Amino acid sequence: MPRPNRHPSTDDSAASDIPPSAWRIRADAWEFLGYAVKQIGAATPSDAAIHRNNLPREIRRLLPMLEALEMYWASPGQAHVAEVRRNLESGDHSEALALIEPVARRVAGHHAAEPTAETEREGDRPEEPVEAKKRFEVLVIDDVSPADREAFQTELLNQRRPADAFHYELVFVPSFEDAVVAILLNPDIQACVLRPGFVAKSKQRLSRDLHKFLDGFLGKALPQRPLDRILSLAAKLGQLRPELDLYLVAGVGIEELAGSLTRQFRRIFRRQDGLELHLSLLAGVAERFEAPFFHAVQQYSRKPAGVFHALPVSRGGSVIHSKWINDLGEFYGLNLLLAETSATSGGLDSLLDPHGSLKQAQKLAARAFGAQKSFFVTNGTSTANKIVHQSIVAPGDVVLVDRNCHKSHHYALMLAGAQVSYLDAYPLNEFSFYGAVPLESIKRTLLDYRRAGRLHEVKMLALTNCTFDGIVYDVERVMEECLAIKPDLVFLWDEAWFAFAAFHHIYRRRTAMASARSLEAKFADPAYAARYAGHLRELGAPADGGDHGGNVPDGGKSRSGVGHVSDEVLLKTRLLPDPSKARVRVYSTQSTHKTLTSLRQGSMIHIHDQDFGQLNEESFREAYMTHTSTSPNYQILASLDMGRRQVEFEGYELVQRQADLAVSIAQAVARHPLLKKYFRVLGTTDLIPSQYRETKRQMPLRDGLAAMAEAWEKDEFVLDPSRLTLHIGLTGVDGDTFKHDYLMDKHGIQVNKTSRNSVLFMTNIGTSRSAVAYLVEVLVKLAETFEDEQSGLGGRGRQARRARVATLTSAPPPLPDFSRFAARFRVDGQTPDGNMRDAYFESYKPGACEYFSADELARRVAAGEEMVSAAFVTPYPPGFPVLVPGQVITEEILSFMSALDTREIHGFNPELGFRVLTGGSAA
Structure with missing residues (x-):
């Protein structure tokens, strides 16, 4: 398709910059263009003549913007914009509108591409209409003449047949930089064809943000040798979107090229192999489109069957002909019942012993999430956490864990009999919730265990990310x-709220699986070994890597090469592990149902463990058997399979949109004069103390993709832009009341979490622009309500309101750190770990426990008695256990509990008080 010439105009220079987040701007531009053309059509004849000679300013602004953007899309593409321009300049406004409106509807509604005049060909009239087929776009990277481009497109698209399962169109770019921009902007691209003729630099006018992002992502100088440039581009495209299929079309010597390029490219072709390339494009997409378990459930539901097994609801037997519950079938639909079975035949496979469609579905999930192995879980990430803990932790193993993690970790560690060493996250007292655990705290704890001669007992680190x-x-x-301190340490990352992150290039680098792959590749690189040797010299550590750090009863497996180096030096230094000793053993648990598409309780476990087969496969299988139901829900499993398919095709687009929509909410709150009077979206500088940040931006993505990439590369902690913590202290309404009485009851706005003075809003891959607009509208209405209430208050009312605001905007009692385990549950006085299992089951003994009211407990603690909790006490919010079995109760904890205004506290009986261990406690 020839690239149209840019039309000169008087005010289009700024408009031609390519925006970094194009989806919203592109949709709005087509819609606004349609409005503007409609206005011309409604003008008087004399005004129409003026418009014919001089297009209105708005149209002159929009056309160059769309010409610049559509260079990176095949549909409708630049030629379509050029046709619109020609019609407008000739005065044929009705024809221009006919070209604009279908595109505006499709782009705004994100429907399958509609065929345009440029893409209608003989091969587009199969038995099944083109519109019914799944569509995608193929990026062709080559700097060729319009005629050569047209010839290549004609050759490839003429291969299409009615039986093809998918329909694709081609978008051409001439340069390395344009290819990267196209992948960033156009999520419809599902495959890339590289041809050696592409150049390095783009001739497009890119935004400052995109230029800055490209400089950071690509570096200042691109490779000069053609082969190096091809390899570099393939690597960069894979880094941005690893799910893409990459193909190379070369003129000569493909036999010699094939050996060095097989890792980067799915296939390599000669220029004459149009049919094979066409078939490969379809086959690559078909491979990702396959959802084997979902397909098996579909097929089962369509087969006639006689049910003679447990499960009366199977095939709808107990529902469809019922006189009293037939409305259950009407509500949920017949397919749900037809697909229900307790049999594992007919391709449905067994979750506990998969050999067919379910095994294949889990392999596809591992590919999508970048794991070595993935396992489906049908009763939530709480169970996934228990499986991982049980598979790794034996009684007596020390586990370092964030005290602020989900309660399933605490229960799992109690059941496993672990020696639990709690890590304290930094507190955000002003907002009544915790941040994350600083790396210095983790290192200091490991070094404390090394100094105590117990580092070999430390088995795992568990954190929430x-x-x-x-x-x-x-x-x-x-x-x-x-x-670097403990080379055989195992890691469990609870990514319950972060499953989506694997499908965006900036988010991905901070996921467990991507980090594990990066570390394994780094440790295998000879250049890293040389870097590590230099690191040891700088530290003054022995070059032989010997530990010399004390007793290591495990035979040296946990030794590091920094035994002679002082703790304070190690705490201040960015440490490197010994590549000859470090083992990459990483587990991630994800609530697919929380942030991706899955039915409720659909979760996954992802594993990248170099020693899985040798050290953990058998125990993992047993743990999986222990916690997994023998009657798993097949609908949940099928939805996990389909959720994986979705993110392999449109995950990047959906994640970028959810983050962009969240930023638009934050901007609306900051700009609206009434909203900013009562509300404030907390940003990076509010929630991440300065010592954990090199960058200074309050909301990096608001400042562009490059700013976000910089923060996510440099800062110890970053803030997920798709989550918005709205500070509501100035309303005089606490978070719990605001959630229930104002958001949910009055306006149907659903949120998960509040603190005493904040509400957490989360965008997700299903959030729409309409939902965002509704939320902003509701917040404005609430602000107007608060304004009206204030205007009607008398003197005492105003005084009472000021008091409420002061309570919500001043610091409450500090969030309590973990106190300590009672001495009888600890190994020694040097290290902090305790055995919660012993404490938990001590409460089973008759007479071992007693309830105390908060006042009586406070009196005894103040008098110096050691009062030990017999139970987990978990307020919601903030949702972390303030007390665990065996923990010593302190004045700070009781003060914090007394200031809570939450409705729900697990483990606390409001009538009886706190359950305390009394038998054998020491004063």
């Missing part, structure tokens, strides 16, 4: 520095 409130670790750095 990202936290409920959106604080994200630098996962690779945490693991790298920890492995």
Whole structure:
């Protein structure tokens, strides 16, 4: 397709910049163009003549913007914009509108591409209409003449047949930079064809943000040799979107090229192999489109069957002909019942012993999420966490864990009999919730165990990434520095709220699986070994890597090469592990149903463990058997399979949109004069203390993709832009009341989490622009309500309101750190770990426990008695256990509990008080 010439105009220079987040601007531009053309059509004849000679300013602004954007899309593409321009300049406004409106509808509604005049060909009239087929776009990277481009497109598209399962169109770019921009902007691209003729630099006018992003992502100088440039581009495209299929079309010597390029490209072709390339494009997409378990469930539901097994609801037997519950079938639909079975035949496979469609579905999930192995879980990430803990932790193993993690970790560690060493996250007292655990704290704890001669007992580190409130670790750095101290440490990253992150290039680098792959590749690189040797010299450590750090009863497996180096030096230094000793053993648990598409309780476990087969496969299988139901829900499993298919095709687009929509909410709150009077979206500088940040931006993505990439590369902690913590202290309404009485009851706005003075809003891959607009509208209405209430208050009312606001905007009692385990549950006085299992089951003994009211407990603690909790006490919000079995109760904890205004506290009986261990406690 020939590239149209740019039309000169008087005011289009700024408009021609390519925006970094194009989806919203592109949709709005087509819609606004349609409005503007309609206005011309409604004008008087004399005005129409004026418009014919001089297009209105708005149209002159929009056309060059769309010409610049559509260079990176095949449909409708630049030629379509050029046709619109020609019609407008000739005065044929009705024809221009006929070209604009279908595109505006499709782009705004994100429907399958509609064929345009440029893409209608003989091969587009199969038995099944083209519109009914799944469509995608193929990026062709080559700097060729319009005639050569047209010839290649004609050759390839003429291969299409009625039986083809998918329909694709080609978009051409001439340069390395344009290829990267196209992948960033156009999520419809599912495959790339590289041809050696592409050049380095783009001739397009790119935004400052895109230029800055490209400089950081590509570096200042691109490779000069053609082969190096091809390899570099393939690597960069794979880094941005690893799910893409990459193909190379070369003129000569493909036999010699094939050996060095097989890792980067799915296939290599000669220029004459149009049919094979066409078939490969379709086959690559078909491979990702396959959802084997979902397909098996579909097929089962369509087969006639006689049910003679347990499960009366199977095939709808107990529902369809019922006189009293037939409305259940009407509500949920017949397919749900037809697909229900307790049999594992007919291709449905067994979750506990998969050999067919389910095994294949889990392999596809591992590919999509970048794991070595993936396992489906049908009863939530709480169970996934228990499986991982049980598979790794034996009684007596020391586990370092964030005290602020989900309660399933605490229960799992109690059941496993672990020696639990709690890590304290930094507190955000002003907002009544915690941040994340600083790397220095983790390193200091490991070094404390080394100094005590117990480092060999430390088995695992468990952290939450990202936290409920959106604080994200630098996962690779945490693991790298920890492995420098304890080379065989196992990592469990609870990514319950972060499953989506694997499908965006900036988010991905802070996920467990991507970090594990990066570390394994790094440790295998000879250049890293040389870097590590230099690191040891700088530290003054022995070059032989010997530990010399004390007793290591495990035979040296946990030794590092920094035994002679002082703790204070190690704490201040960015540490590197010994590549000859470090083992990459990483587990991730994800709530697919929380942030991706899955039915409720659909979760996954992802594994990248170099020693899985040798050290953990059998115990993992047993743990999986222990916690997994023998009657798993097949609908949940099928939805996990389909959720994986979705993100392999449109995950990048959906994640970029959810983050962009969240930023638009934050901007609306900051700009609206009434909203900013009562509300404030907390940003990076509010939730991440300055000592954990090199960058200074309050909301990096608001400042562009390059700013976000910089923060996510440099800062110890970053904030997920798709999560918005709205500070509501100035309303005088606490978070719990605001959630229930104002948002949910009055306006149907659903949220998960509040603190005493904040509400957490989360965009997700299903959030729409309409939903965002509704939320902003509701917040404005609420602000107007608060304005009206204030205007009607008398003197005492105003005074009472000021008091409420002061309570919500002043610091409450500090969030309590973990106190300590009682001495009888600890190994020694040097290290902090305790055995919760012993404490938990001590409460089973008759007479071992007693209830105390808060006042009586406070009196006894103040008098110096050691009062030990017999139970987990977990307020919601903030949702972390303030007390665990065996923990010593302190004045700070009781003060914090007394200031809570939450409706729900697990483990606390409001009538009886706190359950305390009394038998054998020491004063």
